Amino acid sequence: MSALQASVGAPHARILGVGGYRPSRVIPNSEIVDLIDSSDEWIRTRSGIVERRWATPEETVQMMSVAAGRQAIEAAGLEPQQIDCVIVATVSHMLQTPSAATLIADELGTDHPAAFDISAACAGFCHGVAMAADFVRGGSSRHVLVIGVERLSDLTDVRDRGTAFIFADGAGAAVVGPSQTPGIGPVVWGSAGEQAGLITQKKDWLEVLADGDTERPWLTMDGNPVFRWAAFEMAKVAQDALDRAGITAEELDCFVPHQANMRIIDALARTMKLPASVKIARDIATMGNTSAASIPLALERMIEQGEARSGDTALLIAFGAGLVYAAQVVVVP
Ligand SMILES: CC(C)(COP(=O)(O)OP(=O)(O)OC[C@H]1O[C@@H](n2cnc3c(N)ncnc32)[C@H](O)[C@@H]1OP(=O)(O)O)[C@@H](O)C(=O)NCCC(=O)NCCS
Incomplete structure (x- = not known):
C-alpha cells in the first residue's frame, strides 16, 4: 500500500491586510431613545455608545462584505484570484443556503476558492482568523480572506430596551497568508x-x-x-x-x-x-x-x-x- 501525500504549508501565518465598510446611515442616540424610554446620557454612561451605523436597503451583507474584502485584498497587495479560501463569519445572512461566502467570493472576482460561512456570533472573526492561520500553516490554503459582517438592524427590535441601542451593522475583513515569522499566536x-x-x-x-x-x-x-x-x-x-x-x-x-x-x-x-x-x-x-x-x-x-x-x-x-x-x-x- 503506498503512503498518502500530506499537504505542506507555510512555516507561519500572518495578517497581510485589513479592510472595512461602515454603512452610510449614522444613527445618533437621539433617534433611538423615545421608543425605549431611555436617554442619550444613559446610553453613553452605560455603554459608551454615542452613535451607530444602520445599513440602507442597498447596503446588504454581500455588498458590505465585498467592499471590505476588496479593501483587505488591496491592502495585502494581492489580486482577488490569489485568494483560495473565503470564510464569512455572520449571523445575519438571511438565506439558509447558499452561503454568503460563495456569493461574495464570486462578486470579488476570485477564482473558485473554497468558500463557506461560520456561525460564532460576535466571536466569528477571531474563529475565522484562527482557522485561516491553521489552513495556511497546514497547507490547505495559501491566502484566506476572513470577513466578519452583520446587519443586526434586521434582527433587532427597535422597541427593546436591552438591545435597540447596542446592535449595529458593518463589515470588516482580513487576508491571512504565509509568513516566515509567527504573525498569529495560538488561539x-x-x-x-x-x-x-x-x-x-x-x-x-x-x-x-x-x-x-x-x-x-x-x-x-x-x-x-x-x-x-x-x-x-x-x-x-x-x-x-x-x-x-x-x-x-x-x-x-x-x-x-x-x-x-x-x-x-x-x-x-x-x-x-x-x-x-x-x-x-x-x-x-x-x-x-x-x-x-x-x-x-x-x-x-x-x-x-x-x-x-x-x-x-x-x-x-x-x-x-x-x-x-x-x-x-x-x-x-
Ligand atoms: C445592556 C447593558 C448596557 C445594560 O446595562 P446594565 O448596567 O447591565 O443595566 P441593567 O439591565 O442592570 O439595568 C439597570 C437599570 O437601567 C434601566 N435600563 C435598562 N435598559 C435601559 C435603557 N435602554 N435605557 C434606560 N434605562 C434602562 C433598568 O430598568 C434598570 O433600572 P433600575 O435600576 O431602576 O431597575 C449591559 O448589561 C451590557 O452591556 N451587557 C453586555 C452586553 C454585551 O456585552 N453583549 C455582547 C455580547 S454580543
Whole structure:
C-alpha cells in the first residue's frame, strides 16, 4: 500500500491586510431613545455608545462584505484570484443556503476558492482568523480572506430596551497568508453552551410560521449576566492568549477587544493591568456593537489613524452568543 501525500504549508501565518465598510446611515442616540424610554446620557454612561451605523436597503451583507474584502485584498497587495479560501463569519445572512461566502467570493472576482460561512456570533472573526492561520500553516490554503459582517438592524427590535441601542451593522475583513515569522499566536477559544439562553432569538423561523406571528424572531439578550461573564471570565481568556503567545502586557502594543460595551473594555484593561502605553480600540463609541464585524473594523480604524503600526502586536478577544469566545495575539500588517 503506498503512503498518502500530506499537504505542506507555510512555516507561519500572518495578517497581510485589513479592510472595512461602515454603512452610510449614522444613527445618533437621539433617534433611538423615545421608543425605549431611555436617554442619550444613559446610553453613553452605560455603554459608551454615542452613535451607530444602520445599513440602507442597498447596503446588504454581500455588498458590505465585498467592499471590505476588496479593501483587505488591496491592502495585502494581492489580486482577488490569489485568494483560495473565503470564510464569512455572520449571523445575519438571511438565506439558509447558499452561503454568503460563495456569493461574495464570486462578486470579488476570485477564482473558485473554497468558500463557506461560520456561525460564532460576535466571536466569528477571531474563529475565522484562527482557522485561516491553521489552513495556511497546514497547507490547505495559501491566502484566506476572513470577513466578519452583520446587519443586526434586521434582527433587532427597535422597541427593546436591552438591545435597540447596542446592535449595529458593518463589515470588516482580513487576508491571512504565509509568513516566515509567527504573525498569529495560538488561539484560546471555547464555549459555554449552558448559558446559551442569555443571547438568543425569541423563536426560530418555523415557530414563527406555525404561530402565525407577523413579527420577526428578534434577538434577545439578558445583558447583566453577559456583562459580568464578559468582564470577569474574558480577562482570563485574554491573559491566556497573551501567555500562549509569549507576550507580556508590557510588551503589548494594541488591545482590540470585541466592541460590546465601553465598560467591558475598560474592565478588561483594568483586570489585565494593561500599561498606559497599550493603545485600546474604542470604536464602539461611533459604531455600536457590530458583532462579527467589530474587531476587524476596530483594527482597521486603529491602523488608519496611525494608532496601530505595522509590526505592532495586537491582542484580539471576541465573545458573544453561544456563549462563545476566541482570542489571539496578532502582528499588525
Ligand atoms: C445592556 C447593558 C448596557 C445594560 O446595562 P446594565 O448596567 O447591565 O443595566 P441593567 O439591565 O442592570 O439595568 C439597570 C437599570 O437601567 C434601566 N435600563 C435598562 N435598559 C435601559 C435603557 N435602554 N435605557 C434606560 N434605562 C434602562 C433598568 O430598568 C434598570 O433600572 P433600575 O435600576 O431602576 O431597575 C449591559 O448589561 C451590557 O452591556 N451587557 C453586555 C452586553 C454585551 O456585552 N453583549 C455582547 C455580547 S454580543
